[in-house]
Amino acid sequence: MVKRIITSVVALAVFVGILFLPPICFTVALAAVILFMLYECYSATKADVGMKTIGFISAVILMSSIYFCKAIEWDTFAWATASIGIIFIIALHMITVVAKHGKRNYKDILSNGFLTIYIVLSMSCVWLAKETFDTATMLLTFICAWSCDTFAYFTGRFLGKHKLIPHVSPNKTVEGSVGGVVGAMVICIVYLLIVKNVFDTNMLQWSNVVVEGAVYGLVGGALSQLGDLIASAIKRDTGIKDFGWIFPGHGGFMDRFDSVMFIAPIMYILPMVIFGVM
Template identity: 30%
Template sequence: MSDLYKRVITGVIGILLIIFIIYLGLSAIKISIFILTLEAIRELHNAFMKKNIKLYLPTLLIGALATFLFSYYEIKLIYAVILFFIMNSICLIVSINYSIEEYMYTNFSYFYTVFLLNLLGNIDDIYLIIAAFIISFSTDTFAYFIGSMFGKHKLIERVSPNKSVEGAIGGTISAIIITSIYFIMLNRYNSSYFINLYSVIIILAASISGQFGDLFASKIKRYTGIKDYSKLLPGHGGILDRFDSLIFISPFVYLLYFFI
C-alpha cells in the first residue's frame, strides 16, 4: 500500500471521526481534546528522550487532567496554568532527580501540548471549533497542492525543504476564502455569525500561525532526529504531525470567539 493511499484513507477516516465527535457535542469535543493531549505528551516525551531529556510526567499528566477538568466545567484556563506552574515548581524543589533543564522542557511541553489545545475546548461554540479545523485543513491542503504545482521559492528550507512561499501564500488565501464562505453560510441561519475586517485579519493570522506551527513541529523533529512523532496515524505520523498547525491556530480562533 503506497504512502499516499495510506494518507488518504487515514484522512477520510479522521474527518469522519471528527464529524462524529462534533455531532456528539461540546462534552465529546473536550474529552477528545484531553485524549489528544495525552498522546501529544507521550510523543513529545519520546522525542526529547532521543536527546536524553526527560519530561517530568507526573506533573504533566496531572496538569493535563486538571486543565481538562477546568475546561470541561468552564473554569478559566489561566487558573489551570497557575496551578500547573506552582505544582511543577514545588516538584523541582523537593525532587532530587528533577533538573532545571527538565523543568524548563516540562513547562514548555505543558504550554505546547496541553494549554494551547485546550483553548479550543474552552470555546463554548461548536461552530467556531469547526472553523479552527477548516482553517487548519484548508491551509494545509491548498498549501500542499499549490506548492506542488507552482512552488519555486523555498519558505524555510533548513527546517522544511518541501514548503514553498507560493504554497504558503496560496494556503492562506484559500483558508480566508473558504472560512469566510463558511461564516457567510452560517449567517443565513444565525445572524450572530458574520464576517468583518477584524474576523478576516484573525483568520489571516490564524492561517499564517498554523503554517508556523507546522514548521515549529518540524524544527523539534530535526532537533531530536526523528522523522515522525509516532506511527499512530498511517501516512500522517503522530498526533503532533497531524495537529501541529491546529495547536498554533487555536489561540486565534479563541480570539475570534470575541469578534464574531
C-alpha cells in the same frame, strides 16, 4: 499521496461523527488528543517514566481546573485556577530538577514542563471556543488550519519552486505558503457564508462576512504555518521524522494538530477582540 488523502477522509469522518454525539464526548475526545500529544512530545524528548508521569498528572490537573470552572460558568475563576495550575506545574518541575540532579539535565525537565503548559492551554482554547460561542465558531480553528495545510501541500507540490526555510522544513516552499493562506481565506469565507445562511449562531451577528472570513483565513493561515514550522524544528532537533504513526501519511497527533494548537488561542480571542462576539 493516496494514503494521505484516505487518512484525511477517515479522520474527518470520525471528527464530524464526534460532533454529533453528546457534548461530553467531544470533551473526552479532546482530552485524549491532548494526552496523546503530550506522550508523543515526551517520547521525542526522551523523557523517562517518572517525567512522563509528572507531565500527565500536571496535564490532568490543569485540564480539570479549566473545564470544571468553565462548565459552572466561572470564566474568570477558570483562568485564575489555570494560573494556579501553571504555578503548580512549574514548582513541581523545579522540585524535580533537585530530585533528578545528576541524573537528568535540568533543561530537559523544564522543557517538559513548558510543553505540558503550552499544549494543554493551547488545545483547551478549542474547547473554550465551543463552550463560549458555539460549535460553528470552534470549527473555524480546524477549518482554517487544515485548509491551509491542504492548499499549501498541493500548491507546493505542483507549483513550488522557491524553498521557504529549507534548514527547518526542506519540502515547504514560498508558493505553497502563499497558496495555503489564500486557500484558507477562501474556505473561511465560504464556510461563514454557509453558516450565516443556514445556522442560527453567534456568527449571524457579523455584518461583513467576506472581510471577516478573510481576516480569519489570513491570520489563522499564516500562524498555522508558523506552528507547523515550530513542530518541524522540534523534530529536527530531536532527530525524528514524525512524532507518531497513528495517522498513515501524516504521522502522529502532534503532526496533525501542531497548527491547530498554535492558532487555537488567537482563534478563541479573535471573535471577542475584533468582532465583539460573546
